[in-house]
Amino acid sequence: MDQIDERILTELQKNSKISMKDLAEIVHLSSPAVIERVRKLEDNDTIEGYHASVSLEKLGRNIVALILFESKDCKALANFCHHHPDVLECYRVAGEISYIAKVATHSVESLEIFIDESMKYGTPSTNIVLSSNVKKVRSTYTKESYHGEE
Known part of the structure; x- marks a missing residue:
């Protein structure tokens, strides 16, 4: 390349x-x-x-949260997340936390339902996203690209 x-x-x-x-x-x-x-x-x-790239806001999914799990049953949690319509991404990670799920939902109430349903798979810790900055992949970084210049 x-x-x-x-x-x-x-x-x-x-x-x-x-x-x-x-x-x-x-x-x-x-x-x-x-x-x-x-x-x-x-x-x-x-x-x-x-x-x-789809606007979550236009879909009415204004509540985005990162939910960290200390999982009791990793495979069951992964299956739950894979099939849940509000889960955008799910990562198995090393450390005290075993899973991180990114959830986009319609309301605080629907987020609460997700959390309640997920509790049988482990202990969740919920972090609501206030803002985000998504980066695109770059294979190498030059001085110019590091400083945001093209």
């Missing part, structure tokens, strides 16, 4: 619907060359897929 591939990945993360013509202009290559590079990144699973 070279700097052009890294720039292609950065641009696709910003806008996965960008045309190959526009992407080619940004990275200063021909459209066929960019198409070939993107195909190779897809074939080697560097690009795992293309996704829509």
Whole structure:
């Protein structure tokens, strides 16, 4: 992977619907060359897929929480989280805490229901998200990218 591939990945993360013509202009290559590079990144699973970024607010899921679990039954908790519609992400982690679930729900009441239902799998500790800053993946950091310059 070279700097052009890294720039292609950065641009696709910003806008996965960008045309190959526009992407080619940004990275200063021909459209066929960019198409070939993107195909190779897809074939080697560097690009795992293309996704829509959906507004939780527009879906009425304004309450986001990170719930840390000291689990009694890791497999059952993982299964519960996998099938629960409010769970966006679930991580098994090492340490005192065994799982972290990211939940987006409609109300404090529905969050309480989730917590009550999950208690049979372990002890939850709930942290409501006040704000967030989601970063995109960069394969390398240059002085310019570290300082937010492109």
